[in-house]
Amino acid sequence: MSGLTIGQVAERTGAATSALRYWEDLGLISSVRTTGNQRRYERATIRRVSFIRAAQRVGLSLEEIGAALSTLPDARTPTATDWARLSRAWRGRLDEQIRRIEKLRDQLDSCIGCGCLSLRTCALNNPSDVLAEHGPGAVLLEP
Amino acid sequence: MSGLTIGQVAERTGAATSALRYWEDLGLISSVRTTGNQRRYERATIRRVSFIRAAQRVGLSLEEIGAALSTLPDARTPTATDWARLSRAWRGRLDEQIRRIEKLRDQLDSCIGCGCLSLRTCALNNPSDVLAEHGPGAVLLEP
DNA sequence: GTCAGAGTTCATGTGACGTTCAAGTAGCGG
DNA sequence: CCGCTACTTGAACGTCACATGAACTCTGAC
Numbered sequence: 001m002s003g004l005t006i007g008q009v010a011e012r013t014g015a016a017t018s019a020l021r022y023w024e025d026l027g028l029i030s031s032v033r034t035t036g037n038q039r040r041y042e043r044a045t046i047r048r049v050s051f052i053r054a055a056q057r058v059g060l061s062l063e064e065i066g067a068a069l070s071t072l073p074d075a076r077t078p079t080a081t082d083w084a085r086l087s088r089a090w091r092g093r094l095d096e097q098i099r100r101i102e103k104l105r106d107q108l109d110s111c112i113g114c115g116c117l118s119l120r121t122c123a124l125n126n127p128s129d130v131l132a133e134h135g136p137g138a139v140l141l142e143p
Numbered sequence: 144m145s146g147l148t149i150g151q152v153a154e155r156t157g158a159a160t161s162a163l164r165y166w167e168d169l170g171l172i173s174s175v176r177t178t179g180n181q182r183r184y185e186r187a188t189i190r191r192v193s194f195i196r197a198a199q200r201v202g203l204s205l206e207e208i209g210a211a212l213s214t215l216p217d218a219r220t221p222t223a224t225d226w227a228r229l230s231r232a233w234r235g236r237l238d239e240q241i242r243r244i245e246k247l248r249d250q251l252d253s254c255i256g257c258g259c260l261s262l263r264t265c266a267l268n269n270p271s272d273v274l275a276e277h278g279p280g281a282v283l284l285e286p
Numbered sequence: 287g288t289c290a291g292a293g294t295t296c297a298t299g300t301g302a303c304g305t306t307c308a309a310g311t312a313g314c315g316g
Numbered sequence: 317c318c319g320c321t322a323c324t325t326g327a328a329c330g331t332c333a334c335a336t337g338a339a340c341t342c343t344g345a346c
Contacts, residue, residue: 005312007323017324018304026302036311038324057247062302094248098241104200105237148343150292160293165334179342181293205333 003032003040013049020049028052028066044077051083058090059097146175146183156192163192171195171209187220194226201233202240 010017023029024039029048031039048069055065068086072078153160166172167182172191174182191212198208211229215221 005323016304019302021325022303034311036324037326038311056302091248091252094244098244098248101237101241101244105234105241109234148292159334161335162333164294169333177293177342179293180295181342199333 003042004045006031006039006041009041009045009049012046013053015049015053023049023052023062026062026066028062028069047078047083051086054087055090058093060090060093145177146185147188149174149182149184152184152188152192155189156196158192158196166192166195166205169205169209171205171212190221190226194229197230198233201236203233203236 004012006017006020009015009020020029021039024031029041029045029052031041031045034040051069052062052065055068056062060068071086072082147155149160149163152158152163158166163172164182167174172184172188172195174184174188177183194212195205195208198211199205203211214229215225
């Protein structure tokens with residue numbers, strides 16, 4: 001009754017226990033300890049963990065996710081509106097990812113058969129116009 | 144005249160010298176050494192490196208790229224046709240990546256505002272039908 | 287012959303965890 | 317209270333694809 005074990009949170013969210021411990025080290029989630037030093041999680045942690053996993057799927061780094069989570073209210077348990085506010089920003093991110101890959105695919109179509117991989121004129125080999133910009137959003141195809 | 148230095152290959156392909164050394168450790172590319180133990184690359188290496196970088200952009204691991212490269216003829220310098228054969232398989236891969244992200248985006252649209260992240264019915268939170276399958280092709284969004 | 291710049295090996299760091307280990311803990315039946 | 321199984325702990329090491337830095341050597345222009 002005093003909280004969820006790490007195994008229960010893992011089962012309910014689909015996250016590995018090793019990931020949960022790692023995220024706690026990074027400060028993304030928190031727990032209280034039993035007298036025997038085991039972690040116990042609040043029920044609200046499940047929603048928080050679900051958010052983290054969804055955000056990862058969208059392509060955010062844990063650092064970015066932590067920044068987003070830090071904008072949640074400290075005092076009260078976050079509401080559905082709080083979570084929706086954070087999720088809204090992902091839309092553009094996904095659109096951008098799709099745009100990038102589509103461009104790469106189209107370039108590939110125009111390149112197959114020419115074998116021009118090493119030439120200066122090959123768009124697939126020199127996609128500077130597509131992927132050169134750095135910063136947020138480039139995580140997916142520009143490591 | 145006796146070959147390209149690692150810096151020249153890096154400049155012409157856009158790959159970092161550290162990456163070129165790493166790929167050589169893995170056997171993806173090869174070099175000959177000068178009397179002073181410096182690497183010298185054949186001109187054909189530029190095309191090979193370009194292929195590696197393009198393949199990475201498509202989402203292949205270095206292991207997969209190595210497998211593809213090993214199907215190239217050992218005896219002669221690969222032709223444009225050889226490279227085109229390897230590139231053709233990427234098309235479906237990119238299509239699949241786009242399909243995945245589009246599905247995720249559509250789910251996000253239907254989820255924003257509901258704040259249902261922790262509920263069993265939320266498609267974004269339970270995308271088992273989209274991303275559950277493992278194996279090749281899942282590299283991008285399923286780490 | 288001098289000197290900058292490019293090259294060398296080797297060790298260590300990164301991100302986001304996964305795996306493995308011995309040792310400790312929880313909760314159950316008997 | 318004993319024993320059993322399942323679970324949890326921290327620490328340490330592995331993964332992938334490199335980046336970075338230290339300390340050194342080679343090359344090529346002058």
